[in-house]
Amino acid sequence: MTLLAPLAAAGFGLAMIGAALMALRARSTAVAVLAAGLVSLFASVLFLILAAPDVAMTEAAIGSGLTTFLFFYVLGRIRREGYDDD
Amino acid sequence: MTTKFTTRSFVALVLLALLGVAFWTLAAGYTPDAELNRTAAYYAENTARETGAQNIVTAIIVTYRGLDTLGEVTVLFLTAAIVALVLGQSKAPRGGSGSGFLPSGELLQTGTKMLLPIIMLFGAYVFVNGHLTPGGGFQGGAILASGILLLLLAEPKRRFGHALISRVESVSGLVYVLIGIAGIVLAGGFLDNRILPLGTFGALLSAGAIPLIYTLIGLKVGAEFSSILESLEETEDA
């Protein structure tokens, strides 16, 4: 049981790096936003494993939640204005 | 082209190596602290006695560092105001459908009607219980705004009151500052939570003014995020 927490932390750290690379390399904006949200999501689980539930909740609600939603909202608005201009 | 590329990648490689050496020295020389430093030890020992809050993080955010929290809320307020200002001036598309999203299905609308009260209730739970469980005003406010977002997603044509949201925001901000000033008059200083009795440790109505302050912060943050979403949604009306 004592080995479980460092292993899980290392796994989530690796997954964070993978998602971050994905966010950098993605060709479509929506996929990049999703991958960036995933980075925050894994960071929040990592905070929880490191016994910081307050930080984990903030990261989950604001970093992963509202930021992603706002990005998609702004993308939708940009698309709408692009359609109307043409 | 190719030579330029290789020099660039060489520079990047050297920078990466330097960064790696820096991080390696940091990580190799790391030894965990045997004991807390003086400030942390003070908080760990005295928070429960002085503020009556079970969650030390909340007590630090709301009372010991209350002024910083007021600054954060102000920054959020400025963000919402600037978004409304910028989007209000942008060229309004004529006859826009009101949203970049297609009309939604019946299941999503029905589900929203059932889920919205639960989400709002959960947000309220998060900020009212801030002194007992993890979470607090900012997280609860974000959850409230998520509920508003769900409403906007389910019914893109829906228009709802600017007036209510801006009024909630103004009133909660004003009362927050008034409670801070009451702390100067009635207790030890600005935003002191001991203007109300501390109550029994671990109960819902305890820790003085902390639940009240966090409720106000939650309402204010929720209203600010909602107004950002709202101005993204419907500035073509302006």
Next chain:
Amino acid sequence: MTGPFALIGALIVLAGAAFLFLGGLGLYRMPDSYTRIQAGTKATTLGTLLVLAGAAFLMPGWWIKLMLILLFLMFTNPLSSQVLARAAHRAGIRPAPETRADALADDQGDAS
């Protein structure tokens, strides 16, 4: 983590984890988006529900919060998978060649 039902709870948790694994396997192996939605939402929902129920056996004092998470997941997961499938259909994703029927396209009366 003791009590008369600890072993039963741990076995239920294991069953839930097995369903999660099967869901992940299906998500990886299925041929098109629609079948991946089936594997990725139904199996994982059942797996998570079983894990939560097993946790309630292991820690009897937590059952209220676990029940809340369980109810919330039961409300939200079917809804999100439906919206997702609809989005896949509207985005014009072709189903796998083995697919026989497309009821949504029949309803709308057009072959998108």
Next chain:
Amino acid sequence: MVETILIAAAALVALAFVLAMLRFLRGPHAVDRVIGFDVLTIISITGIVLVALVEGRAIYLDVALVYALLSFLGVIVAARYLEGGEE
């Protein structure tokens, strides 16, 4: 005995996590990646419950509730954006 079973369950959940992550990385269409995102959040909920069981702290479950909310809303926002067509 109970701990052994829980460790086996954690290993299975980790395998499912790896598979969902692979689907997220490979997914031919953006919708596939959204499904991967959904499954990853659901698996994270399970992971949080397992962490709470191991540490024995019920307050971690609040974070799991926030996660349930997030996976739902994130998937709906992404799906509503994608159904307008990806540019």
